[in-house]
Amino acid sequence: MSEHYWCHGPSCHTYATQDRVRGSKGSKVLRTRKIKINNNGWPSGFYKYFCSNSCYNSFADKHAEQIIKIEPRHEPLETPIEDPKKVTRHSTYNPDYSWTETEIKKIDTSNNVG
Ligand SMILES: [Zn+2]
Numbered sequence: 001m002s003e004h005y006w007c008h009g010p011s012c013h014t015y016a017t018q019d020r021v022r023g024s025k026g027s028k029v030l031r032t033r034k035i036k037i038n039n040n041g042w043p044s045g046f047y048k049y050f051c052s053n054s055c056y057n058s059f060a061d062k063h064a065e066q067i068i069k070i071e072p073r074h075e076p077l078e079t080p081i082e083d084p085k086k087v088t089r090h091s092t093y094n095p096d097y098s099w100t101e102t103e104i105k106k107i108d109t110s111n112n113v114g
Contacts, residue, residue, distance in 0.1 A: 009055020
């Protein structure tokens with residue numbers, strides 16, 4: 001049994017590509033793309049509902065206000081880190097080449113209770 005979804009991109013049916021052409025001679029149309037879900041459940045996530053990043057982006061753009069209402073954010077989130085350190089890295093291919101990076105390590109808070 002194969003499951004499918006129609007792409008939710010609001011303009012999917014307006015893009016002039018050969019694979020969207022449907023209908024019989026004299027009454028041709030550009031049709032929204034169909035996304036087939038295989039037996040392993042692929043594609044998953046938003047790729048189930050959108051044929052391309054472009055269709056996903058135009059849906060998100062059109063419905064941004066409603067999407068944000070799902071999980072409104074009034075304060076920023078923060079991830080605890082150790083004090084950043086400057087470290088010098090050396091190329092494994094060219095020993096004469098080195099560069100400086102800022103090392104940022106997250107503090108593991110997964111054992112904290114509460
Ligand atoms: Zn699409």
